[in-house]
Amino acid sequence: MNRIIKTVSLFVATTLLAQAQAPTPIKVNVAQPVSEIQPTMWGIFFEDINLGADGGIYAELVKNRSFEFQKPLMGWKIERKTFHEGEVLIQNRADKNTANPRFVSVKVENAQKGDLGLTNEGFRGMGIKNGLRYDFSVMYRQSGSPVKVHAELLDAKGQVIGEGTLTPSQTDGQWHRQAVSFNAKATEAKGKLRLWFEGNGQIDLDMISLFPEDTWKGRPGGMRADMIQKLADLKPGFIRFPGGCIVEGFDLNNRYQWKKTIGPIEERQLIMNRWNIEFAHRPAPDYFQTFGLGFFEYLQLAEDIGSEALPILNCGMACQFNSAEVVPMDQLEPYVQDALDLIEFANGDINTTWGKVRAQMGHPAPFNLKMMGVGNENWGPQYIERLKVFTKAIKAKYPNFKLINSSGTDPNGDRFDYLNKELRAMNADFIDEHYYRAPEWFLKNAGRYDSYDRNGSKVFAGEYASHTNNGASASNRNTWRAALSEAAFMTGLERNAAVVQMASYAPLFAHVEGWQWNPDLIWVDNLQSFGTPSYYVQQLYSLNKGTHVLSMTQNNQPLIGQDSLYASASWDKASNEIILKIANNNSQAQVREIQLDGVKKLDPNARLIVMQSDPNSVNTFEEALNVSPSEKKIVVNAKTKKVSLELAPYSFYVVRIKTL
Numbered sequence: 055m056n057r058i059i060k061t062v063s064l065f066v067a068t069t070l071l072a073q074a075q076a077p078t079p080i081k082v083n084v085a086q087p088v089s090e091i092q093p094t095m096w097g098i099f100f101e102d103i104n105l106g107a108d109g110g111i112y113a114e115l116v117k118n119r120s121f122e123f124q125k126p127l128m129g130w131k132i133e134r135k136t137f138h139e140g141e142v143l144i145q146n147r148a149d150k151n152t153a154n155p156r157f158v159s160v161k162v163e164n165a166q167k168g169d170l171g172l173t174n175e176g177f178r179g180m181g182i183k184n185g186l187r188y189d190f191s192v193m194y195r196q197s198g199s200p201v202k203v204h205a206e207l208l209d210a211k212g213q214v215i216g217e218g219t220l221t222p223s224q225t226d227g228q229w230h231r232q233a234v235s236f237n238a239k240a241t242e243a244k245g246k247l248r249l250w251f252e253g254n255g256q257i258d259l260d261m262i263s264l265f266p267e268d269t270w271k272g273r274p275g276g277m278r279a280d281m282i283q284k285l286a287d288l289k290p291g292f293i294r295f296p297g298g299c300i301v302e303g304f305d306l307n308n309r310y311q312w313k314k315t316i317g318p319i320e321e322r323q324l325i326m327n328r329w330n331i332e333f334a335h336r337p338a339p340d341y342f343q344t345f346g347l348g349f350f351e352y353l354q355l356a357e358d359i360g361s362e363a364l365p366i367l368n369c370g371m372a373c374q375f376n377s378a379e380v381v382p383m384d385q386l387e388p389y390v391q392d393a394l395d396l397i398e399f400a401n402g403d404i405n406t407t408w409g410k411v412r413a414q415m416g417h418p419a420p421f422n423l424k425m426m427g428v429g430n431e432n433w434g435p436q437y438i439e440r441l442k443v444f445t446k447a448i449k450a451k452y453p454n455f456k457l458i459n460s461s462g463t464d465p466n467g468d469r470f471d472y473l474n475k476e477l478r479a480m481n482a483d484f485i486d487e488h489y490y491r492a493p494e495w496f497l498k499n500a501g502r503y504d505s506y507d508r509n510g511s512k513v514f515a516g517e518y519a520s521h522t523n524n525g526a527s528a529s530n531r532n533t534w535r536a537a538l539s540e541a542a543f544m545t546g547l548e549r550n551a552a553v554v555q556m557a558s559y560a561p562l563f564a565h566v567e568g569w570q571w572n573p574d575l576i577w578v579d580n581l582q583s584f585g586t587p588s589y590y591v592q593q594l595y596s597l598n599k600g601t602h603v604l605s606m607t608q609n610n611q612p613l614i615g616q617d618s619l620y621a622s623a624s625w626d627k628a629s630n631e632i633i634l635k636i637a638n639n640n641s642q643a644q645v646r647e648i649q650l651d652g653v654k655k656l657d658p659n660a661r662l663i664v665m666q667s668d669p670n671s672v673n674t675f676e677e678a679l680n681v682s683p684s685e686k687k688i689v690v691n692a693k694t695k696k697v698s699l700e701l702a703p704y705s706f707y708v709v710r711i712k713t714l
């Protein structure tokens with residue numbers, strides 16, 4: 055008897071305790087959407103950092119193809135059987151060609167294949183794929199009897215894994231381009247290109263180039279397909295380019311000038327990449343910008359992957375951490391003109407000066423550019439002074455064109471407060487906020503935008519990433535802990551889509567042997583690429599965006615860290631789905647019931663997408679999907695309109711529920 059009383063008492067006590075402790079259900083108000091979510095919401099930030107463009111998405115395999123690096127033969131090795139003085143000379147025609155002054159002259163006397171050669175090491179080697187066609191091309195000039203050029207692909211041991219011969223067809227002393235293609239017979243991550251010269255005479259060479267056949271969309275001289283596919287798979291709302299700090303440059307001379315990045319590639323003037331010298335702990339002396347990938351190609355890329363283009367232009371100020379050089383106000387006009395001309399280049403009729411240039415490059419239809427950034431991480435009254443001139447000129451000509459303005463390098467502090475106040479007083483369209491911060495910052499700031507003015511300037515979270523070691527430290531890692539803190543923070547961006555209308559993780563790409571900045575969204579070597587846990591978080595947000603924000607609360611409060619939970623909800627008008635996002639940053643599993651209010655009929659079969667792992671887990675080339683989403687079906691109680699979720703420790707969930 056006693057035992058029965060004890061058991062019953064224990065049962066009653068446990069039930070009461072469970073009832074007392076059961077968390078209040080989370081409520082989603084489906085009937086009254088809070089605000090719209092812009093199609094641009096989740097985008098990408100591209101910069102030529104970490105070998106992002108040259109040695110990255112730009113599929114050119116030859117490094118220093120036009121001998122314009124500071125050391126003209128950097129990346130090249132002269133191979134000689136017998137030494138003859140003056141056989142290989144660098145020449146400079148700066149008086150005739152300022153954009154591409156240098157070339158190499160090779161003089162041979164009865165040379166056979168194997169006597170005199172030039173080998174290019176590529177960008178940390180060349181990625182070569184078995185069976186693939188490689189297109190070798192040069193610009194050459196010669197007068198006497200033709201000197202043959204034998205091109206060989208080499209593997210890491212120096213064995214020939216592909217070859218072709220180019221016999222110049224012109225001997226009129228003028229520059230010509232000629233090409234030969236051949237197939238590789240093996241796969242090699244550390245390949246090289248060797249040229250042997252055969253014949254009698256002199257040949258001048260420039261723009262020595264090697265491209266794989268399998269570029270993005272098969273465009274000759276195009277982009278590395280696997281890397282671009284990773285971007286396309288994000289279905290980004292926008293693509294910001296070309297940076298980042300390279301917009302500003304080390305000094306004004308080193309700034310990014312879009313007009314020098316269009317037209318024939320041999321006329322695009324190379325400059326040093328400012329990441330070449332930025333970090334003493336990650337020097338990159340061979341990092342230059344060839345601009346083979348320029349503004350036309352960026353606009354085309356945006357169009358290809360269905361994103362809005364978001365170019366960022368120099369505002370007349372160089373990087374304030376470097377030279378801090380500013381252009382005097384009375385000399386700002388060409389900078390402003392560049393901005394106006396860019397809009398014409400992108401959108402102008404083919405009879406306009408710049409619209410015609412676009413058409414000549416193969417795109418008569420306008421790109422329909424809608425926005426641009428003026429300045430990257432610029433700050434201070436000097437910035438505001440210059441920005442006002444840009445804004446006045448651009449808005450006068452294009453009143454509906456949206457401008458993105460900088461709020462400096464940090465999301466708080468005196469510089470930020472000053473700019474935030476000034477820009478809001480100016481009625482800025484978008485204020486670009488940057489935060490490279492510790493995971494704890496992201497967790498604490500999930501409610502950052504809850505109190506932002508709904509009617510004022512919009513926010514572009516233009517660069518952010520969770521840094522496990524806080525700051526641009528080489529020891530940061532793309533862990534699940536970092537990605538989960540971003541997922542938690544992003545619930546706050548989504549909830550506040552009325553204010554935050556664009557967001558992009560930064561930086562985007564990093565080459566495992568050529569990076570300066572860590573962490574990054576996608577890591578590559580010469581043959582492969584993999585997405586980090588942060589990549590999959592970005593993708594989950596982008597692919598499960600929805601069109602309207604829904605209110606999602608517990609005890610009438612948004613979930614911004616209570617019990618380490620973070621949540622947001624949206625409604626997708628196109629598919630009639632409710633989309634829930636919940637991050638559990640707790641080391642314990644938690645169960646939550648979610649009540650969907652204001653909905654008439656639900657499909658009981660819902661989709662549940664989950665990312666869950668140990669906080670220190672990472673993805674690698676070998677285990678590229680170690681931390682990545684998996685999907686299963688769950689059942690929603692269509693009668694009570696409730697769904698119960700068991701949230702695993704350190705997990706992120708997306709739930710898609712169809713309304714009928």
Ligand code: AHR
Binds near residue numbers: 101103298
């Ligand atoms: O994303 C790397 C760098 O971080 C960007 O170039 C710059 O804008 C920021 O400081």
